[in-house]
Amino acid sequence: QLAVKSNISLQQKQHLVEDELELSAVRHRPEGLEQLEAQTRFSRKELQILYRGFKNECPSGVVNEETFKDIYSQFFPQGDASTYAHFLFNAFDTDHNGSVSFEDFVMGLSILLRGTVQEKLNWAFNLYDINKDGYITKEEMLDIMKAIYDMMGKCTYPVLKEETPRQHVEVFFQKMDKNKDGVVTIDEFIDCCQNDENIMRSMHLFENVL
């Protein structure tokens, strides 16, 4: 049957080209289908579909930051998505080895698409916390905000001004920073988000994506 065949092909050895081509020397084979099934909340079929798409774009099995930025930028033709893609990349690259393998990719997606609200908020906090020290400072938030606004590009209505991201950050901090100490901790963040109807609802927005 087809499913079995593709399962086997996933497990087959890749052609390791030990050439002088240093550039494409990095290859990666994901763990078996069963392990991934156990570790994530995706079904077998979904993992197959995901892997096919992943491998199509990245035949070597890993995404490096450049490719990642490239791919992500194609969804936002009007603006510059590279900064936000950089932050996203760091959020997905959980072991910080400079490349996103299929496991990283699928774990991240599992949280985003099938995780509990707590996990999702955790993930978002991790995204905003650029230096991963457990606190979101205003500078970190400003970087993230600027990256998001960069994706809009130049031609917007109303016209984007310099202070817009900063003001947005102020609003954010006003909402989130309960004890006004200038940083947002994970608890403040989760607390505040759970009390916000908008955010709660939007967390469920992409559940049927796959």
Next chain:
Amino acid sequence: MATGVAAWLPFARAAAIGWMPVANCPMPIAPRDNSKRQDELIILNVSGRRFQTWRTTLDRYPDTLLGSSEKDFFYNEETKEYFFDRDPDAFRSILNFYRTGKLHYPRHECISAYDEELTFFGIIPEIIGDCCYEEYKDRKRENLERLQDDQEENKDMKMPNMNFRETMWRAFENPHTSTMALVFYYVTGFFIAISVITNVVETVPCGSTANQKDMPCGERYTVAFFCMDTACVMIFTVEYLMRLFAAPSRYRFMRSVMSIIDVVAILPYYIGLVMTNNEDVSGAFVTLRVFRVFRIFKFSRHSQGLRILGYTLKSCASELGFLLFSLTMAIIIFATVMFYAEKGSSSSKFTSIPASFWYTIVTMTTLGYGDMVPKTIAGKIFGSICSLSGVLVIALPVPVIVSNFSRIYHQNQRADKRRAQKKARLARIRIAKSGSANAFLQSKHNGLLNELLELTGTEEDEHKLTKSISLLESQHHHLLHCLEKTTAHEFVDEQIFEQNCLETALQTFPSGSPSMSDHDSPVGGCCGRRGKKNNPLPNASLLTAHPIPTHQGPLQELSAIHIQSSDPLSHTASRSNLNLKTGDSSKINCKGGRITTAIISLPTPPALTPDGDGLHGPPQRRPPPPPGNPPPPSIQTTTSSAGINIVKVSAL
């Protein structure tokens, strides 16, 4: 849309969760995936060769034959496959396009056959990948030229609507087009030759007369030569004037090299005419005659080879310059050495360093005239070193330069070609980018109109509008919509953006002063104010400081404003206007509110107000301010309002 990375769209959408905590507005609803079909393998039978692929692979490009329902025409019920009676080899690259997102042009294919296949399967050639695009364009151009050549042979007659001037110019540029042109061509060629020969013969000593020594023919038969000269110059002048008259761009013609040569060739004669009686400058006049030799350059109009040579020299200028420079260095060095070596000897011809230049050059180029020879031993030693190194310095670079000539010549041609192609390629990329952006803007109208219709409840209309957007595209647009909501700004067309900027620049600040708002509602301002489509006075509802934004199509008002503000020419505008009547005042209010808050860009929330709603509504609409208009809530509005610092009043 980035169809090549369609598989990553789910990832991009999932990653959008990162925007959610930052956004202050509710997000738009995600498009539903109505087709719950499992992914299945499709068999494509092309003239007997079976290709198989997933259905979703083909669905990536819904505007091609294989991606749309057009392929149903080719479905074979008995064998449950799609049969195409086409070339299977060419089909390979077409199917690969679906798989990889890149269209390649196989070099062994004939260009017209390939083009036909592309047209059949509904794929536009412009999306050929960069790796194969140049080859494809080259072949296409050759093909086109071949076709054109075939046509031109029949087309050499005079085109009916060329006026006299154009005919003349054409005759000058392409002598073979008409007999007159050919005659003219040969006549001028003949006279150029005559003129050059005359100049040469002028200086030959003719046989001496009885009691006079040899004198050059020019002085003997002055009148004859003068007549010849005059005739030639007259012909050249007439020719120049005719070319000047016929030239499409006179200024450009006058600046061109050939015309400068023409002028220089005939000028000495006229100057000579003017200065003929002035003995003082007759010396200079004689010198001027040397410029008559430039007439020989007029032959380059008649000879393609000369033109190529001239062009090549021009393009090799840097190599030649370097050769000259290194030669100069060597000459100076050796001249100096020889001078000081020969200083001691008496009656030495090496009187100064510049005088030694001549010796050095003659020796290095292995000419060896012998008019200057070193006499001292040291001089002879250095002289021999000089001649040996001369061989190296001169003889070696010359072949290199020659090969440089041909290489640079060909390279120049290729570089020009590539430059032209690069411009075209960049234009393509720009178009593709703007195409996808435009697709989003366009579908915004359609999609939002859709939602309007959804609530007014006409299913057929909804289907009519959604048929052209694939699920993939609608998901991508939803993603972009979420980004808009997060940042509380919208994507607009470039033209509209420039319009906006222009209007901003012309706008004067309204004089109204804001009043403090004392309503503190944590509603997402950009959407909350437009919360209720059906409620004409959203402010009334918002007055209650109800923190929960309305569910009923928060998009409606937004869409209304979008439609209002983005594209006045869109066909959706009129229909949406009908729907807007109920929400009219609220919309205006919001718009006004949006605008007024923009005027005051204060970081602290409560200061923002649309109190000047009535004052600062959009001028072209002049709406009456809604009665009892309390200022809308403002805490969460700061995201949108504080962010919106534009003082734009007219939205269209």
